[in-house]
Amino acid sequence: MKQSILQVTGLTMDFGGIRALNSLDLDVKSGEIVALIGPNGAGKTTFFNCITGIYTPTAGDIFLTPPDSSKKISLKGLKPNQVTEKGLARTFQNIRLFAKMTVLENVMIGRHCRTKAFVFGAIFRTAATRKEEKSIIETSYAILEKLGLAEFANEFADNLPYGAQRRLEIARALATEPLLLLLDEPAAGMNPQETIALDKLIKKISLDGQAILLIEHDMQLVMSLSDRIFVMDYGKKIAQGTPAEIRENPVVIKAYLGEEVDA
Amino acid sequence: MVSLKELKKGLLTSLWFVFLTFPIIVIKVDPIQRTVIWRWQNALYMALGTFGIYLLVKYYQHRKENQPSRPKNTEQTESFLHGILQKPLQRKILVGVVATIAVLFPHFFSTYQTNVMTTALMYVVLGLGLNIVVGLAGLLDLGFVAFYAVGAYTYALLNLHFGLGFWTVLPIGGLIAAMFGVLLGFPVLRLRGDYLAIVTLGFGEIIRLILENWGKFSKGPSGISNISRPGFLGMEFSLEQSILYTYYLMILFVIITIFVVNRLQDSRLGRAWIALREDEIACQAMGIDKRKTKLVAFSLGAFWAGIVGVMFAAKTTFINPASFTFLESAIILSIVVLGGMGSIIGVVFGALILILMPEYLRALSEYRMLAFGGILVCMMIFRPQGLISNIRRTYRFEKKPQ
Incomplete structure (x- = not known):
C-alpha cells in the first residue's frame, strides 16, 4: 500500500455563522491523481484555501508527509508561503x-x-x-x-x-x-481541444510520480484522469471512490441532478 | 474640420472655465483703498485661451485619427533608446558621453548651476530609492521625505553634539533611516493601495511635526545651522571648491546607487518585489515571504533617502523642518511616476527634468505648481507608463541555455 502524502482530518471552516466546510476527511497517496468534485458553492475552493494557508481553518488537522520520511508535518496555521515551502503548490481558479x-x-x-x-x-x-x-x-x-x-x-x-x-x-x-500539486479548475474556460491537451499534460506530469489533487467541473476530464474521486456538497463529503464507483453512486447523482419527485 | 457642434462645446467649455476661475482672476481686493478691482479683461483672456486650447486639442485629435501611424512614432523613439541600451558598444558610447558631460559640467557652467545640478542629482538618488518601494514593490509611499529628514537630522545632531564628520555619519544616517523604514513597515504590512498611502502620509507628517515641536531635541522650527561640509582627508576647502567637491561626490553616489539598484532589480529579491506588486496572493502562494520582502523594500528605499539626507545637511549646512514637507514627498513620487515606474533610466530623466526645469524657468516661478500639476495630468493621460518605461521585457534573452 502506498504512503499517504496529504492527510486531512475533520477539517471545518466557519465564516461567521456559515459552515463552509463541515468535518471533512481527505487523503492523497503518493503518485496519485485525486479529484475533488461537487456542485458550485460546495466548498471546494474553500478547502484549497484552508489547506494552503490562505484561510485558517476553524478546526481539524492537515498533515503533509514527505515520501522519504515518516514524519508528519502539520500545515495548520502556517502562512501560505510556508505551506508552499513545505511542499504544497497550487494554481488558481481565476488565473493569477x-x-x-x-x-x-x-x-x-x-x-x-x-x-x-x-x-x-x-x-x-x-x-x-x-x-x-x-x-x-x-x-x-x-x-x-x-x-x-x-x-x-x-x-x-x-x-x-x-x-x-x-x-x-x-x-x-x-x-x-511540490510534494503535492493542487490544481483549482485547470480546465475552466478551455475549449475541447485545449481540454484534451490539458488531459495529456496532467497525465505526463503524473508519470514523473507527481501527486496531484484537482478540483474540476469537466466530468470527462475528471473520469479520465483520477485514480480516486471525492465528492462534496454543502461543505460535507458525500462520497468517495474510484471513477466507476462515483459514476454509479446515487447520492452523487442526486447532488448533481436533483431528486426525482414522486408523483 | 471642426464641426459646429464641437465649436459650441468649446464655447461652453471656455465659459465654464471663466466661471470657475472668476474669483481668482477677475476679482482683486485692494486692502489699502478698500476697494474691489474688477479685472474683466482677464475673463476675456481666459475665455479666449481656453477656447484656443480646446480647438488645438480637437485639431490634434482629428490628426491622430486620420494618421494612425502617429502614435507608433513615439514608441519608436522609445525603442531607439532601448536599442542603444541593449547593444553593448552603443551603450558604452552613451555612457561615455554622459560621463564626459557629467565630469566637465562644473567647468563650463557657473557655481550656481553646479549647485542646482547637485540638487538634481540628490533627487535622482531619492527617486531611485523610492523607486524600490513604489516602482518595484508597488507599495505607494507618500511619506518618503520622513527618511530623508531622518538622515539629515542624524547628521545635523551628531555633528552638533559630538562633532562627528560627514563620512562617519554617512553610513549611520543611512542605517538609521533604514531602521525607520522597518519601523514604518511593520504596522503597514497588511495594508495595500490607498490605505497604505494614507498611513505613510501620516508617518511623514509625524516625523516632521516631531522635528518641529520637540525643540529640545531638534531645535524646532529655527533649525540647526553651521553643519560641517563634507571633508576629504582633513583638507580645508573654499566655498567654491566645496561646491565642486559636493558635486563630484553626488555623481559618485548616483553611480553607486544606479549600480546597486540595477543589481537588486535583476536579482531573486527584485523579482520577488515585482511579483509582490503584480499579485500579492499568488506571490505568497509561490512561497515568497511577504513580510520579509516588504520590510526589505521599505528599509532599502529608506536607506538611500537617509544617505541623501546626510548629503543634504552637509551641502546646505543648515536644515529645518520646513525642508521636509509633504510637497517634497510629492515631488519625489512625481519623479518616479513621470520617469516610469521601475525604470532606472526613467527615474534619472524624471529627476533631472522635474528639478532642473523649475530652476531654468524662474520667470514662471509663481506658476510652478500649476505647471507641475499640468505636466502630471498630461503624463497620466498620454503616457501613463512614464517617460521611459522599464526595459524588463528582453533582458534575459541571451541567457537562454542552449
Missing part, C-alpha cells in the same frame, strides 16, 4: 499570473522558496549567487520546455493565449518542487 513579468520570470518566481540569495548576494553578485541564478534559469527553462511553453519564454505573461496561461500557472507551481 504576474502579468507584467515574462513567462520565464513567472516560473523563476516559483524557484524563490528553493533558493536563498538575498541583499548581499544581489549587490555583490557573489559566485554562489551567480551559480544559483544560473540554476534558477536552467530549471525554469526546463520546466517551460516540458510544458510546451519554451517558445513564449520572453513574452509577457498577459500576452499569452488563454490555454498557455493556464499551463503557465501549472509550470509556476511545479517550479516550487
Whole structure:
C-alpha cells in the first residue's frame, strides 16, 4: 500500500455563522491523481484555501508527509508561503499570473522558496549567487520546455493565449518542487481541444510520480484522469471512490441532478 | 474640420472655465483703498485661451485619427533608446558621453548651476530609492521625505553634539533611516493601495511635526545651522571648491546607487518585489515571504533617502523642518511616476527634468505648481507608463541555455 502524502482530518471552516466546510476527511497517496468534485458553492475552493494557508481553518488537522520520511508535518496555521515551502503548490481558479513579468520570470518566481540569495548576494553578485541564478534559469527553462511553453519564454505573461496561461500557472507551481500539486479548475474556460491537451499534460506530469489533487467541473476530464474521486456538497463529503464507483453512486447523482419527485 | 457642434462645446467649455476661475482672476481686493478691482479683461483672456486650447486639442485629435501611424512614432523613439541600451558598444558610447558631460559640467557652467545640478542629482538618488518601494514593490509611499529628514537630522545632531564628520555619519544616517523604514513597515504590512498611502502620509507628517515641536531635541522650527561640509582627508576647502567637491561626490553616489539598484532589480529579491506588486496572493502562494520582502523594500528605499539626507545637511549646512514637507514627498513620487515606474533610466530623466526645469524657468516661478500639476495630468493621460518605461521585457534573452 502506498504512503499517504496529504492527510486531512475533520477539517471545518466557519465564516461567521456559515459552515463552509463541515468535518471533512481527505487523503492523497503518493503518485496519485485525486479529484475533488461537487456542485458550485460546495466548498471546494474553500478547502484549497484552508489547506494552503490562505484561510485558517476553524478546526481539524492537515498533515503533509514527505515520501522519504515518516514524519508528519502539520500545515495548520502556517502562512501560505510556508505551506508552499513545505511542499504544497497550487494554481488558481481565476488565473493569477504576474502579468507584467515574462513567462520565464513567472516560473523563476516559483524557484524563490528553493533558493536563498538575498541583499548581499544581489549587490555583490557573489559566485554562489551567480551559480544559483544560473540554476534558477536552467530549471525554469526546463520546466517551460516540458510544458510546451519554451517558445513564449520572453513574452509577457498577459500576452499569452488563454490555454498557455493556464499551463503557465501549472509550470509556476511545479517550479516550487511540490510534494503535492493542487490544481483549482485547470480546465475552466478551455475549449475541447485545449481540454484534451490539458488531459495529456496532467497525465505526463503524473508519470514523473507527481501527486496531484484537482478540483474540476469537466466530468470527462475528471473520469479520465483520477485514480480516486471525492465528492462534496454543502461543505460535507458525500462520497468517495474510484471513477466507476462515483459514476454509479446515487447520492452523487442526486447532488448533481436533483431528486426525482414522486408523483 | 471642426464641426459646429464641437465649436459650441468649446464655447461652453471656455465659459465654464471663466466661471470657475472668476474669483481668482477677475476679482482683486485692494486692502489699502478698500476697494474691489474688477479685472474683466482677464475673463476675456481666459475665455479666449481656453477656447484656443480646446480647438488645438480637437485639431490634434482629428490628426491622430486620420494618421494612425502617429502614435507608433513615439514608441519608436522609445525603442531607439532601448536599442542603444541593449547593444553593448552603443551603450558604452552613451555612457561615455554622459560621463564626459557629467565630469566637465562644473567647468563650463557657473557655481550656481553646479549647485542646482547637485540638487538634481540628490533627487535622482531619492527617486531611485523610492523607486524600490513604489516602482518595484508597488507599495505607494507618500511619506518618503520622513527618511530623508531622518538622515539629515542624524547628521545635523551628531555633528552638533559630538562633532562627528560627514563620512562617519554617512553610513549611520543611512542605517538609521533604514531602521525607520522597518519601523514604518511593520504596522503597514497588511495594508495595500490607498490605505497604505494614507498611513505613510501620516508617518511623514509625524516625523516632521516631531522635528518641529520637540525643540529640545531638534531645535524646532529655527533649525540647526553651521553643519560641517563634507571633508576629504582633513583638507580645508573654499566655498567654491566645496561646491565642486559636493558635486563630484553626488555623481559618485548616483553611480553607486544606479549600480546597486540595477543589481537588486535583476536579482531573486527584485523579482520577488515585482511579483509582490503584480499579485500579492499568488506571490505568497509561490512561497515568497511577504513580510520579509516588504520590510526589505521599505528599509532599502529608506536607506538611500537617509544617505541623501546626510548629503543634504552637509551641502546646505543648515536644515529645518520646513525642508521636509509633504510637497517634497510629492515631488519625489512625481519623479518616479513621470520617469516610469521601475525604470532606472526613467527615474534619472524624471529627476533631472522635474528639478532642473523649475530652476531654468524662474520667470514662471509663481506658476510652478500649476505647471507641475499640468505636466502630471498630461503624463497620466498620454503616457501613463512614464517617460521611459522599464526595459524588463528582453533582458534575459541571451541567457537562454542552449
